[in-house]
Every structure is written in C-alpha cells, then in structure tokens.
Amino acid sequence: MGSGGGMAVSRGLPCVLLLLDCCWLCEAGAGLAPALYVLGDSQADAGTNNHLPTVLRADLPHNGVDYPGCKPTGRFSNGKNFVDFVAEHLKLPSSPPPYLSICNTPSSNSIYLSGVNFASGGAGVSNQTNKGECISFDYQIDRQFSKVHESLVQQLGQSQASAHLSRSIFTVAIGGNDILNYVRPSLVNQVLSPCPPTQSPDEFVASLALSLKDQLQRLYKLGMRRLFIIGAAPLGCCPVLRGKVACDGVANYMSSQYNIAVASLLRNMSDKYPDMLYSLFDPSTALLDYIRQPEANGYAVVDAACCGLGEKNAMFSCTPASSLCKDRTNHIFWDFVHPTEITAQKLTEVAFHGSAPLVTPRNVRQLCDTAM
C-alpha cells in the first residue's frame, strides 16, 4: 500500500471512532456517562445516614430549607450538595440514590445500572474515624460497591459490565473527617476517639495516603476507570476550627499535605494502571480564594456558619433549634463544616470546566470525553 493511502486511513480512523462514540452516547440518553457511583463522606451523602442509628445526620430542618420541596433529605446542606451538581453536569436523569434506600427493593438491580451513592456522613479513610456512627469507606467499597459490581456482572456479563463501568464516573470525597478528628478529637463525641493522636501531622497524613492507595486499588479491581476525586477543603477555615481572626494553621497544613499526597499517589497509580483516568479537584485553592476575596466571589460572610448555635454558629450541627441566616447565597458555609449549596455549585463548576492547579491533570468534562 502506498504511503499516501496509509496516511489517509490513519488520519481518518480517529474521526470515525469519534463519530461512533458520539452516536453511542446519544442512544444511551445523552448523558456524558452511563452512570455515577459515589463513595465518601458527608459532602456527598444523599441520605445514607438516615438509615443508621447515628448522631451524624441531616434529616431535620433547617437542612434542606432550599432543597426542592423545602425538605430535609439527609444532605448536609441548605439545598443540593456537590454530587447533585455533578449529576446535572453529567446530564443524568437524577442524582444517584443512597444505596441503603434501594438495596432491598425489587428495582435495585436496574437502579445499579445508572448509579448509586454510598457516601456516609462521618466516614474517613481510616475505618476508625467515627467508628459505629457511619458506613466506613472500607465497608462502602468491600461490602456495598462489591455487591453492586456482582449484580452488574450477573445482569450484563463480565465484559459488558466492565465496559459499562469503564465509561462510568466514580466520585470519591474522603479524608476530611480523618483530619478533623486528628485536630479536634472531641468534635463529634469524646467517646469515639478518646486517645490523643500519637502520630505527628506528617506521619498521620502519610498513613492516610497509604490506606487511600489501597482503597483506590480495590476500586480499580472492581472496575473503576474514571475517577473524580475531591481533595481536602481548607479545614482550618471551617467555622468549627476557626479562631477569632485566623484559620487553624495545623488543620490547613494537614489539608494541603493530604492533597499533595493524593496527587502523588494518583500519579503513581496511573503509571501502574495506564487505563485508569482521573481528575483530582483541589477545593482548598478555590475556597481560600473565596475566603480572601469574598466580594469578588459574591460572598459577604466567610467565617460563620449560616445554620448553627453559639459563636460563629459553629457549635453543633444544624438542627431545628439552630439560628438560620436569611441569605444563604452570601455565606460560604452552611453549618459548622459543610458548604452552602451555592458554594457546592461554584466548586462543581470549577471541577468540570476549570484547569490546573485547581483540577489536574484534566477537568471532569475531559474525564468523560477522553477515549480509552
């Protein structure tokens, strides 16, 4: 074959593949991914903890005051949380339901095909974090997602199940509670973590990264190929850790070290598993910008929670007895640690369409679009 013809074929091929890819997506319902699987903590919890006997819950007002229908759903927010916005950006018909709300229903198997949310308020990388008060990240992976994986294989067969999972987006938000409990062991309940930490902040973060690496590898083995992972927020600036003027330096240091370690472990993982793609979103950089320049970002209150009690509304979570701010759109924080709906929406926008250093090595839109 002449070299000219060969060139034409090799130039033409990617276009044909792109076209086929697009048609396949259109037929599948125009979503950017066939499914969204969510694991992690309260940033992502859509009602998991409503099913647990736990103090870590958000199923009472004023949570949900701005949610459609004005009702508390278990989201630690005045409205939607970031996973709801991720589902919207992916053009999915709905935000994935909590696994515990559907796993015993007759339609569970078909729901698994479009995505499930395992996230549980209080969960950490360490299965000791808030033990007994949440579904640990280990349990989410090894006992819950593994069951969904099994169901997908039974329904679709191994190779179709792998193909389905390889196009699906996995969202992971974990690590913040480990750092919060390290910095302030009494945050939830002195009984839950009665011992002062024996590791230095650096040692602690390194041990988190080691566990997280193992957990992400287990998800890879269960079919995860497109990972959207959210790093730690600047936890020292959350109302609960904030001092009169300054953010807590140790907590912010640990958040930033954690984010550096997660970036390193993901680079290592993608060397080891070239067919794994990821987007790492660093919410610290974006949030610190909002905190330092509130007006430019549409905020008026950066240090106090909208819903809570006591100084800066930072004592206790949001309950019917809490005071509630009037304008939820000019507060960064909803309660003592969680962002308002508007903040979650802004951050998700950055994760989908932003660039380095906020989101690396690709944004979430590119994570969906990259062919494998």
Ligand SMILES: *[C@@H]1O[C@H](CO)[C@@H](O)[C@H](O)[C@H]1NC(C)=O
């Ligand atoms: C808890 O974590 C430890 C250390 O990573 C691990 O050895 C153990 O198997 C985990 N326990 C459960 C129930 O997952």
Ligand SMILES: *[C@@H]1O[C@H](CO)[C@@H](O)[C@H](O)[C@H]1NC(C)=O
């Ligand atoms: C990534 O790999 C490098 C080189 O092997 C190693 O030094 C580093 O500790 C690894 N990072 C993580 C977080 O595992």
